[in-house]
Amino acid sequence: MSDVTLPASLQGVEPVKSIRTPARLDYVYTAGRASSRFLHNVANKRLVGQRCPVCHKVYVPPRGSCPTDGVPTEEDVELAHTGTVTSFCVVNVAFMGTLMEIPYVGALILLDGSDIPIMHLIQEVPYDQVHSGMRVEAVWVPDDEIGPTLESIRHFRPNGEPDASFESYKDNA
Amino acid sequence: MSSTAGAPTGGDVLKAPNVIEYPFSRTTGPVIGAFMTGMREGIIVGIKGADGRVIVPPQEYDPVTAEELTEIVEVGDAGVVTTWCWVNEPLTDQPLDRPFAWAMIRLDGADTDLVHAVDTDGDQAVMATGMRVKARWLPARPADVDTEADGGTSAGSDDSGYRVGHILDIACFEPEGVPE
Numbered sequence: 001m002s003d004v005t006l007p008a009s010l011q012g013v014e015p016v017k018s019i020r021t022p023a024r025l026d027y028v029y030t031a032g033r034a035s036s037r038f039l040h041n042v043a044n045k046r047l048v049g050q051r052c053p054v055c056h057k058v059y060v061p062p063r064g065s066c067p068t069d070g071v072p073t074e075e076d077v078e079l080a081h082t083g084t085v086t087s088f089c090v091v092n093v094a095f096m097g098t099l100m101e102i103p104y105v106g107a108l109i110l111l112d113g114s115d116i117p118i119m120h121l122i123q124e125v126p127y128d129q130v131h132s133g134m135r136v137e138a139v140w141v142p143d144d145e146i147g148p149t150l151e152s153i154r155h156f157r158p159n160g161e162p163d164a165s166f167e168s169y170k171d172n173a
Numbered sequence: 174m175s176s177t178a179g180a181p182t183g184g185d186v187l188k189a190p191n192v193i194e195y196p197f198s199r200t201t202g203p204v205i206g207a208f209m210t211g212m213r214e215g216i217i218v219g220i221k222g223a224d225g226r227v228i229v230p231p232q233e234y235d236p237v238t239a240e241e242l243t244e245i246v247e248v249g250d251a252g253v254v255t256t257w258c259w260v261n262e263p264l265t266d267q268p269l270d271r272p273f274a275w276a277m278i279r280l281d282g283a284d285t286d287l288v289h290a291v292d293t294d295g296d297q298a299v300m301a302t303g304m305r306v307k308a309r310w311l312p313a314r315p316a317d318v319d320t321e322a323d324g325g326t327s328a329g330s331d332d333s334g335y336r337v338g339h340i341l342d343i344a345c346f347e348p349e350g351v352p353e
Contacts, residue, residue: 004203
């Protein structure tokens, strides 16, 4: 591209080279019946998944149907507040809007009694000690702050048990 | 990207506000950059087309012959409304929070129209094709004010209230002859 020629009024001033063009999407999210029931249970400090009548897998959070078999899931299954780290990510990049200090660890956690992991934070352990198979437990926010949101669990932390065998979470590794 | 989820409300089926924001910025290149530099300096520039017409805002290539354009020229910051559309209920982040007009404005010295808002104190009867309007500029940024104080999430300018190099450095246009 050839150079542009500028009028006198723009010569010798610092040029603008970039502009901000933020985009914002303003939604109202409707959770639906299955997720709403799950979140109401969370507000009562309970983690309740649902079992597929065909493949018998327990989904958490339940979506009301089995994505593999395409049938409604109607059997509620109460889950433990402990689980196994199947996979994790050490976050080293601060992004806009985050409240976390870096580095921090996001992990997939297979709650005991379930067949699909949930995503949550691992805290109270140095980030470089988090590993697959690590046994963790939920740390809830104070009772007066608990509500129908997964943020009612502040984070997970190691619960001191020996690592789970790979066999126990291999389907989710 | 950031996303903000509000507190859920409702009975059996929960609902919650969910806002997703992308803090994009884009590089301008020398031609759009000159226009944005002009905004910050409080002047409006266009570019000479292959046939000598002045195109505002400036384009990098001639709309007819596609040849590169390079001659940035200054135009006036007042002009004539060629057509307009009344906005009864302004949306969030639009330039004005009361009823206003989006207008095509043929600036003095320009041969194309610039789209911008026209403020008539909410009075639609004031709007007319052919009326003269002039730019209402934000003030220049004082030398001692930090230019990077904003996190970059605001639509339009940077919310500092000063000109930064953005189309909304012109807050809006207003009927010419209105006392300051």
